[in-house]
Amino acid sequence: MDADNVQLETGLSSDFDDDFDPLFVLEDSELPADRYLDRELSWLAFNQRVLELAEDPNIPVLERANFLAIFASNLDEFFMVRVAGLKRRILTGLAVPTNVGRAPADVLSDISKAAHVLQERHARDYQELVRPALAEAGIEVVTWDSLSDGEREALRDYFSKQIFPVLMPLAVDPAHPFPYISGLSLNLAVRVRNSKTGRQEFARLKVPQMLPRVVRVGPLESMEHLRYVTLEDLIANHLGDLFPGMEILEHHTFRITRNEDVEVEEDETENLIKALEKELLRRRFGPPIRLEITEDMDDVTLGLLVRELDITAQEVYRLPPPLDLRAMFDISRIDRPDLHYPKHVPTTAVQLMPPEPNSEPDVFRAIAKRDILLHHPYESFATSVQAFLEQAASDPDVLAIKQTLYRTSGDSPIVEALIAAAESGKQVLALVEIKARFDEQANISWARKLEKAGVHVVYGLVGLKTHCKLALVVRNEKGVLRHYSHIGTGNYNPKTSRIYEDLGLLTADDQVGKDLTRLFNELSGYAIEKKFKRLLVAPLHLRKGLLKRIADETAAALAGEPAGIRMKVNSIVDEAIIDALYRASMAGVPVDVWVRGICSLKPGVPGLSENIRVRSILGRYLEHSRIFSFHKSGDADVFIGSADMMHRNLDRRVETLVRLTDPGHLQEIDGLFDRAMADTTSSWWLESDGEWTRHSRDEDGKPLEDMQNVLMQKIGNRKRTVGRR
Template sequence: MDGDTTQADSGLGTDFDDDFDPLIGKLDPALPSERYLDRELSWLAFNQRVLELAEDPTLPVLERANFLAIFASNLDEFFMVRVAGLKRRILTGLAVPTNVGRAPQDVLTDISTHAHALQARHALAFHDLVRPAMAEAGIDVVDWQSLNDADRRSLRTYFSNQIFPVLMPLAVDPAHPFPYISGLSLNLAVRVRNSKTGKQEFARLKVPPMLPRFVRVDRTESPDSIRYIALEDLIANQLGDLFPGMEILEHHVFRVTRNEDVEIDEDETENLIKALEKELLRRRFGPPIRLEVTEDMDEVTLDLLVRELDVTEQEVYHLPAPLDLGGLFSLRIDRPELHYAKHVPTTSVQLLPGEPNAEPDIFTSIAQRDILLHHPYESFATSVQAFLEQAAADPNVLAIKQTLYRTSGDSPIVDALIAAADAGKQVLALVEIKARFDEQANITWARKLEKAGVHVVYGLVGLKTHCKLALVVRYEKGVLRHYSHVGTGNYNPKTSRIYEDLGLLTADAQVGKDLTRLFNELSGYAIEKKFKRLLVAPLHLRKALLKNIATEMDFALEGKPSGIRIKVNSMVDEDIIDALYRASQAGVPIDIWVRGICSLKPGVVGLSESIRVRSILGRYLEHSRVFSFHNLGDTQLFIGSADMMHRNLDRRVEALIRLIDPAHLSEVDNLFDRAMDERTSSWWLDGNTGQWTRHDRDDNGAPLDDIQNRLMQQISRRKRPSARR
């Protein structure tokens, strides 16, 4: 779902790289040709891990329902981007290289096989596991047939008053061609017979997306005993009102997924926003790539849909009702005991005021020492958001510069930038309007900022600006001082409560100079190729990482201590993987902590024996990116926005910042120790089989340690340091 996807807002999304580059890594005869796991199947394995959380009976039942919804939402985006991209390139005759060297059509076939199995398992998890568990807790999803007469009368009244006026049945006949079916919409396919002529007709009825997906059956019941019926089930049993005088022969639910990716040739357009808006309109009419139908659909109706939508048998998914379990997101039920225990983020102890009841002074705190933030355990609102809000209100602040990749609908960050501009400060906002599925929202933000007097730019042609940067320039005692924030996550107060991210607040002059140069490059024509504490893509991030990996390899070959630790959302890039293989062959111990895709094969004899790969999924989306190199004890440790994917290294502006405070280095090292510990609940990747195995119980059946729960407890108990330098 970036983790930078709107789908990821639900808690467990992933990034999709829709660019199909030729293999970057050259075929090394010293390495086996079949040394990568298929990235598409690896993504499906990631979504299977999400599903395993929904299947886990030890988790609160409404969280399990939420994981079912996340699985569905993730899979929708996978089809809209990755599957659509593969199919588009096959149809247009473009080369589609894959990281496993197989024909793209074979890859599509494998995707279909795995996706069919996963969707069937997903439906089974709802019907056999989660739905009964919800019912035991007093939350029942019922169907029309199970209702008594009183329930039906009540729902008919609700239908007449709240639903019927919104519905728009569309007939299909010589005068009415088959209607356009919007992507991801729920629809009823209805076959009727004219009682006078005996002629059969077909109609499509869209389930209104603005209405509640699940309707309360009896609104007078207590919150501890609630029944819901799916909106489409309710509508399907009132079709006589929509087709009076007609005999209802068949009615079935179906859903179409379309190619909704956006393509813009930036070199051929004079106005990026207008070109993007035009492309967003075109997105709605992308070709269908998946047809989901209820498993009881008759052959006549199915044949009609397949023919009119032009999909193949491989692209049809027969599933038990209800379709689109993403609708479970709408079950907002105030039953705390059925959710994760509430967690209130704590304010970083280094940002607390020196005296009780005193007002916090963000700038004074940052000036004393670098501050490493760990969200959502530490509050985004009282750190990054407060930093920008204080900057906007501070008369000594002269300028604010910031990147915005994704932000929330009601954004205090944007409000702070507008307030700063209103106060006469110089404000620069680099808004990435090409952030997938947030394009329209970002265009809206950009225009709002421009109207307020903010200098808005859109980055560099051909590159997405994905780095997470904020720079405040403040006048202090006759000189200008720079206060900086570099993070791993977006400036989004909403997702900051469910995304795990790291961020650094610093008054380091060198970081300020680095960010000043980088912002000048992004807003003007400056070309800076060297930075002191930053690694920046696409110019030199890849080279720097490869150099650090090679250095560790050289140390190992010399018999010296070595080590590499990497935490990312995705590990796909072949050059990086090959470098890690060579380092492993030299004996470098390597730990990789990955949330989503991993094309690297760990633990393979003669190839990657010293590499371990772990994945951790839970209530929070693991989103931070960390790169740590032992360097003979002088640890080189970076945090930032880049995953190990082609696009991040070669077609995005990314930034990593080096941490230098020994306490920060120790804190991040302890994170890795805990994540890789066999006593921590996690998934382990077997490089020989490509299978992920969940390790959540010890040999005696006792639950293993939940790292996220442990961090919540540990960070909430932190005390202010007795001395501050």
């Protein structure tokens, strides 16, 4: 869907820079054809950085186990969505979007090669690095063969009582066709011989997903010494109970990944929820796109699986056991504080602290005094955003609450606050994005619960996901209606707010309130407005607004004036934005890009991007905030918001950036960039050839600063200092 069609369908618009012509930036005839890095390979490079954290001996070992599990989970989603989408497009003859000008089959081949290398490294890291480090710390993952007779006897009893009753062996023969294998399930392929007929048979046994993946060996005598076996190892050594009278010839573990992307043709249906529910059922039966097998699987079993699952040799991943290292999530939750990161308790933002100890803070009064810039998880989500909405729900002077919900937790106090507000008679609007990937079913459930409570629930605009993070409260103050707003970079999810780094602005600025009022009217109705003053809104004008500011910095540098561009994003792929940054660099503008994930931009190329630096920071918290900072002639123009520099964000989603105006906030943002880009900060540096190099130690071998640890201490100390005054 192009931008012109979006305008006709949505009316989303802005008077921000309507005289700016983006074609000025899009002209690319003088730029080299090979100026972009492949987005898929860049994503795999990001997941490699996650893996490097698991390899780091200076990180507590249970956190290293957690990074192994995160890597596995990330890669699963990459295959389920991105690889599956590429394969589907190739098979159906659709165009495959690529910014590197290569044939689709070559793209998939390169992904396969890189993914094979990474998966083998992942398995090796577990076996050679993390597993021995866990054992040294008193946490052993052992095999059945290493157990004593007494330990085996105890586990046999556990198996017969807790596992055997829920197992379902499925035979494969003329009377029993090859069974459906659900995506991401762990399975045992079993070949047996009938002792009477001598005939060989095949059976599939699914490892129950509702049971723990690791089973403790022996009684819990001490947390200092724990031993576990994997669930599949335990089951594999009791196959005789499942196939009595049969000779067990071979058994091997395997796992498939299916296409689980969801596409809903909204313009062909009147009921989006019903269409989406139908598509979610179809998701379970998507075609396989990856087969993981244990390295000892025999050719007969592999041949059967490849044939029945219609898998190519390129899609087979032969790995040492155990498969599916998401099992490390279970290990990483072991209650050993000495093997985790030191506990961090978020502090309350200075302006939201109660005036007296044990008194109730007045969030509205605090916001009315001045804008509040929140930085999670260093500052508490519960005592800021959550408190803001809970106070709004109970305040008799509040007349209306309007909010977007993209992802939220299952027991969300945010949703409960909206329900409480509606039940008390307030006007409440919730825009629930039910197409949020892998949260579709949960969001449908919450939408229905909100509707039953009297909340006005809407589902956004046809053809667009609503990804912006917005909350607006309208309050009657002595006969005058006043707006209180929150615009954030992250979801309204109290659980992820403790592990995702995000920014949020709480403001009583009347202009922001009017902007949000108009935007919510467009999202829920048919209003067509062109009066956003402090916002940049996608899909129509966010890219245009950023391109104009980049062009302004470019012109300033050419005129010999001070200039500078700084961006913090999760991903940067959009060619128009990248080309504009190249031109800025060619004009002499210093450009800093702080990216967590995908980066298609090549820094440091002579004559093209030698003034561009790209850094990535990964660690305890997931860097999630988006910041855009421009410094033409020393006059800072800084935005925060929900948008990444990707086509989907700029063209197919409703995204919002808000401009910061408080001098203290501008200084704080500048300080974040200074620290992130400093050579003394531990980070990864992107080279022009697409390789990421980790810089974690100085020339003397001493560890560089961990930015997240520094911010925890700095912000925590600041709060304690204020509290003593």
